[in-house]
Amino acid sequence: MTSPRQNTQQEMSAEIQAIASTYRQSLAAGAAPLTQPSLDYAPYRSSILRHPTKNLHHTDPETIELASPAFGHQDVSPLEADLTIVHNGEPQGERIKVAGRVLDGDGRPVAGQLVEIWQANAAGRYIHKRDQHPAPIDPNFTGVGRCITGADGSYAFTTIKPGAYPWKNHINAWRPAHIHFSLFGSEFTQRIITQMYFPGDQLFPLDPIYQSIVDQDARDRLVATYNHELTSPEWSLGYNWDIVLTGPKRTWTETEALGEDGEHHG
Amino acid sequence: MANTMDKLTPTPGQTVGPFFGYALPFEKDNELAAPGRPGSIRLQGTVTDGAGAPIPDAILEIWQPNADGNIVAETGSLVRDGYTFTGWGRASTGNTGRYTFTTVNPGATRPGAAPFIAVVLFARGLTNRLFTRIYLPEDTAALAADPLLASLPEERRSTLLASREPDGGLRWDLRLQGDGETVFLEFDGARHAPAQGA
Numbered sequence A: 001m002t003s004p005r006q007n008t009q010q011e012m013s014a015e016i017q018a019i020a021s022t023y024r025q026s027l028a029a030g031a032a033p034l035t036q037p038s039l040d041y042a043p044y045r046s047s048i049l050r051h052p053t054k055n056l057h058h059t060d061p062e063t064i065e066l067a068s069p070a071f072g073h074q075d076v077s078p079l080e081a082d083l084t085i086v087h088n089g090e091p092q093g094e095r096i097k098v099a100g101r102v103l104d105g106d107g108r109p110v111a112g113q114l115v116e117i118w119q120a121n122a123a124g125r126y127i128h129k130r131d132q133h134p135a136p137i138d139p140n141f142t143g144v145g146r147c148i149t150g151a152d153g154s155y156a157f158t159t160i161k162p163g164a165y166p167w168k169n170h171i172n173a174w175r176p177a178h179i180h181f182s183l184f185g186s187e188f189t190q191r192i193i194t195q196m197y198f199p200g201d202q203l204f205p206l207d208p209i210y211q212s213i214v215d216q217d218a219r220d221r222l223v224a225t226y227n228h229e230l231t232s233p234e235w236s237l238g239y240n241w242d243i244v245l246t247g248p249k250r251t252w253t254e255t256e257a258l259g260e261d262g263e264h265h266g
Numbered sequence B: 001m002a003n004t005m006d007k008l009t010p011t012p013g014q015t016v017g018p019f020f021g022y023a024l025p026f027e028k029d030n031e032l033a034a035p036g037r038p039g040s041i042r043l044q045g046t047v048t049d050g051a052g053a054p055i056p057d058a059i060l061e062i063w064q065p066n067a068d069g070n071i072v073a074e075t076g077s078l079v080r081d082g083y084t085f086t087g088w089g090r091a092s093t094g095n096t097g098r099y100t101f102t103t104v105n106p107g108a109t110r111p112g113a114a115p116f117i118a119v120v121l122f123a124r125g126l127t128n129r130l131f132t133r134i135y136l137p138e139d140t141a142a143l144a145a146d147p148l149l150a151s152l153p154e155e156r157r158s159t160l161l162a163s164r165e166p167d168g169g170l171r172w173d174l175r176l177q178g179d180g181e182t183v184f185l186e187f188d189g190a191r192h193a194p195a196q197g198a
């Protein structure tokens, strides 16, 4: 059960490090690396009553699960990819461009699919009504963006670098700066929501959400790369971040069968 | 020699967090079919945690065939025109942990298949998305022959079955943990046949 008092960061870090140490031992003993977060990760306190206790049930995806909802340019305006032009004035903070590609597990581009993002403002404050952080709201920044990937799987957003923010997981808990990303693939099985981080953040080792991914290589996949080529003179800093979805799960046989029926939704 | 089985490692998921409520919901996000149109039904239920408490900050998405069992490829989910069925919708739980969709009964995608709705769940406190299915309760022969349901013990199988309400709607509750814990799925898929001697 939850402890009668909140833990200190020191206690929290000890918990995080104990789990990390157990994981390193399992790797050393030959276990396969874990590429996804642990659903049961007690340092993230809200997960304690919100993780399934039974193993995920292995099954072959079928029909609808091998297709994906379709989104198009009637769903999303190209203007929604620029989070800095939503209001009449310029938002406060460091203007950035975040760009990359959405790929499937075979390295093929995921074209024409929806990407949604949301984030705190430069001071670490969300517009959300339940955000109690006493940092200023920026009247010129909402922090919500959308786009449709290009034929090469590319996406690009112009926004403001979000600030770190406190939360109540433990005493003096702070989230490293991040942008929430929501992604669709060409199959429903590829649906994912995740968070993109910025390189070199000193809060990484202290954050139970980031550390819920116990594998260092896997965690690194959420960290964008600074790219000076993407930086615009006198205007904005550039970050690259590519996203790889799971799968595809569809077999050749199924692809051929769907093709014959004229119901191929790749 | 190039290893044909090489593939990229997927990017990890992360929790949707507490502050998606101003970003992910959109107008008519949960109305796959306009309420009151012929054939439209309500699909509703409650999302609860391991203590049986409702989860007020969860978000569900459903993806389903149309009433004829066809998988549609229609755009327009984010800006609904009121008559095009896109097959996809999104619903946030409120303070009571309750979600609601307006949709149609999914048809069987092939003769004898058990009709179901694909579901993905996100929530604060949930470190990664969870997939599951909602089966229609009526076609007992198809349900008995369904490969996924057949692979589950009886007490777990029932967590994937909706119940039919007197008004024709569907009721399906999701329990994240504990008694009656919903079955969540990990998809295998045969992928491509392994290259011989690779």
Ligand SMILES: [Fe+2]
Binding pocket: A120, A175, A178, A180, B017, B019
């Ligand atoms: Fe956040």
